[in-house]
Amino acid sequence: MDYMFYKHKETLDAGLRKRMNDKIVLELDNSNKAEIYLHGATVTSWISDNKEILFLSSKSVFDNKKAIRGGIPIVFPNFGPWEKGPQHGFARVKKWTVIEPANKVNDSISVKLSLTDDEETRLLWDFKFELIYEVTLTKKSLKTNLTIKNLGSVEFDFTTLLHTYFRVDDISNVRVQNFVGLNYVDKVKGRATETEARKEIQISEEVDRVYASTDNTHLIDTGSSKVTLIKENLPDTVVWNPWIEKAKAMSDFGDEEYKNMICVEAGRVNTRYALKFQEEITMGQTIIVQ
Numbered sequence: 001m002d003y004m005f006y007k008h009k010e011t012l013d014a015g016l017r018k019r020m021n022d023k024i025v026l027e028l029d030n031s032n033k034a035e036i037y038l039h040g041a042t043v044t045s046w047i048s049d050n051k052e053i054l055f056l057s058s059k060s061v062f063d064n065k066k067a068i069r070g071g072i073p074i075v076f077p078n079f080g081p082w083e084k085g086p087q088h089g090f091a092r093v094k095k096w097t098v099i100e101p102a103n104k105v106n107d108s109i110s111v112k113l114s115l116t117d118d119e120e121t122r123l124l125w126d127f128k129f130e131l132i133y134e135v136t137l138t139k140k141s142l143k144t145n146l147t148i149k150n151l152g153s154v155e156f157d158f159t160t161l162l163h164t165y166f167r168v169d170d171i172s173n174v175r176v177q178n179f180v181g182l183n184y185v186d187k188v189k190g191r192a193t194e195t196e197a198r199k200e201i202q203i204s205e206e207v208d209r210v211y212a213s214t215d216n217t218h219l220i221d222t223g224s225s226k227v228t229l230i231k232e233n234l235p236d237t238v239v240w241n242p243w244i245e246k247a248k249a250m251s252d253f254g255d256e257e258y259k260n261m262i263c264v265e266a267g268r269v270n271t272r273y274a275l276k277f278q279e280e281i282t283m284g285q286t287i288i289v290q
């Protein structure tokens with residue numbers, strides 16, 4: 001009996017240890033923390049004042065191969081289907097390296113991760129680059145900044161996006177602001193270009209829209225909390241909810257989970273950004289809980 005117990009415990013500890021090695025925890029105090037997996041540098045959890053702000057699917061696969069379904073996956077160097085490699089690029093499925101460990105200064109704590117080109121990335125996309133991702137947590141905010149450096153001797157271009165999954169209690173109560181009058185590409189309707197007429201977006205069907213040149217601020221009212229998304233150097237915003245059929249079709253997403261999430265994704269996706277050799281650009285977002 002004892003033997004069985006200890007054997008089981010050892011297995012558990014080994015599994016737990018592995019998961020712990022794979023992620024970084026930023027902890028301000030017991031009620032305010034965030035978790036970042038090295039796989040994709042994916043922020044998978046952000047707890048502000050004891051409340052989880054991000055959605056992570058219960059079906060998400062943590063095999064260090066597939067992209068994590070939820071949190072904030074990083075899309076680079078291509079948004080959407082890509083003729084050279086996986087959908088949304090490789091940044092979300094590569095193992096990142098910590099270059100500056102978690103550092104607490106006054107009321108904030110931050111960490112810096114990096115991804116550089118390797119044989120695998122050059123095979124798909126033959127450029128020399130470094131991505132630096134800085135995640136900063138305060139009691140009320142989470143800032144995620146991405147610096148893209150061209151380390152080679154030729155220009156490259158890319159699209160990029162922070163694919164944030166927000167957790168909501170009930171999608172029918174969610175409102176998102178600041179799209180009125182903007183053009184968007186409707187990916188559900190064969191990429192038709194439409195103009196947004198609503199002051200507040202509500203979700204009651206499958207939504208997959210790429211809004212161009214959006215305001216730098218969106219207010220996401222989840223019914224039980226208000227969250228502000230502030231974009232920097234990311235001109236576009238994608239709004240996505242797979243709804244019933246798509247949810248069922250995704251193996252790493254629960255059938256009913258579409259009710260508990262909305263993706264509001266700050267990106268640079270409408271036009272590819274050309275980065276000259278030896279140059280760099282920083283872009284990012286800050287999410288603030290009110």
Ligand SMILES: O=P(O)(O)OC[C@H]1O[C@H](O)[C@H](O)[C@@H](O)[C@@H]1O
Nearest residue numbers: 067087088187208238239240263
């Ligand atoms: O399933 P994934 O590759 O993670 O993509 C999930 C979604 O990402 C974005 O929001 C795109 O606009 C959608 O078209 C896509 O379905």
